[in-house]
Amino acid sequence: GAVVxxxxxxxxxxSGTSVKIECRSLxxxxxxxxxxxxxxxxxxxxxxxxxxGSKATYEQGVExxxxxxxxxxxxxxxxxxxxxxxxxxxFYICSARVSFGLAGITxxxxxxxxxxxxxx
Amino acid sequence: DAKTTxxxxxxxxxxxxxxxxxxxxxxxxxxxxxxxxQIHSQGPQYIIHGLKNNExxxxxxLIITEDRKSSTLILPHAxxxxxxxxxxxxxxxxxxxxxxxFGPGTSLSVIP
Numbered sequence: 001g002a003v004v005x006x007x008x009x010x011x012x013x014x015s016g017t018s019v020k021i022e023c024r025s026l027x028x029x030x031x032x033x034x035x036x037x038x039x040x041x042x043x044x045x046x047x048x049x050x051x052x053g054s055k056a057t058y059e060q061g062v063e064x065x066x067x068x069x070x071x072x073x074x075x076x077x078x079x080x081x082x083x084x085x086x087x088x089x090x091f092y093i094c095s096a097r098v099s100f101g102l103a104g105i106t107x108x109x110x111x112x113x114x115x116x117x118x119x120x
Numbered sequence: 121d122a123k124t125t126x127x128x129x130x131x132x133x134x135x136x137x138x139x140x141x142x143x144x145x146x147x148x149x150x151x152x153x154x155x156x157x158q159i160h161s162q163g164p165q166y167i168i169h170g171l172k173n174n175e176x177x178x179x180x181x182l183i184i185t186e187d188r189k190s191s192t193l194i195l196p197h198a199x200x201x202x203x204x205x206x207x208x209x210x211x212x213x214x215x216x217x218x219x220x221x222f223g224p225g226t227s228l229s230v231i232p
């Protein structure tokens with residue numbers, strides 16, 4: 001199946017610093033990638049939709065100036081958590097949408113392994 | 121996207137079939153049923169999807185009722201590694217901003 005990687009898998013940073021998380025589709029091209037956040041014992045929450053070459057679309061309540069998303073190529077999207085604070089500590093997961101079948105009749109999202117962010 | 125309802129948790133004996141139900145009574149004609157699972161501290165894993173016909177792959181089978189208002193994911197021979205949270209999602213494909221929205225899912229525990 002399609003493979004999505006994330007880097008780093010785990011990061012610890014001091015409060016006030018910025019952290020960049022990379023999401024790569026390894027064996028396919030992804031015009032659309034998604035970023036999720038997951039707190040302990042909760043389900044995944046969609047943060048934003050990233051389309052290659054255009055601005056990301058953020059879900060309600062997600063600060064676009066705090067969570068900067070760049071999707072500069074068909075295989076790479078980045079999420080930068082700016083001026084991170086302890087409440088930003090979470091599990092961040094990206095996914096990439098693959099189109100297959102007849103003219104995109106069906107599609108499937110494949111997920112990365114996640115990045116555990118801890119802000120001290 | 122239509123909402124889904126799943127039991128919060130289920131147990132299954134190792135080696136037995138695990139049958140995970142999902143209700144999606146408000147599903148639209150162009151919405152697909154997708155199943156994902158998430159093993160602890162990992163990213164979700166795609167399992168299977170379907171529109172109205174039953175589907176089978178190397179991981180599982182998906183049974184969709186004729187009225188499409190509910191479905192069942194079947195893991196034919198559950199192993200301990202199948203312990204995970206299973207998410208049933210209905211969504212429209214073929215749209216530029218289509219996205220997977222997760223509900224609370226079903227926490228499946230496979231017991232030795």
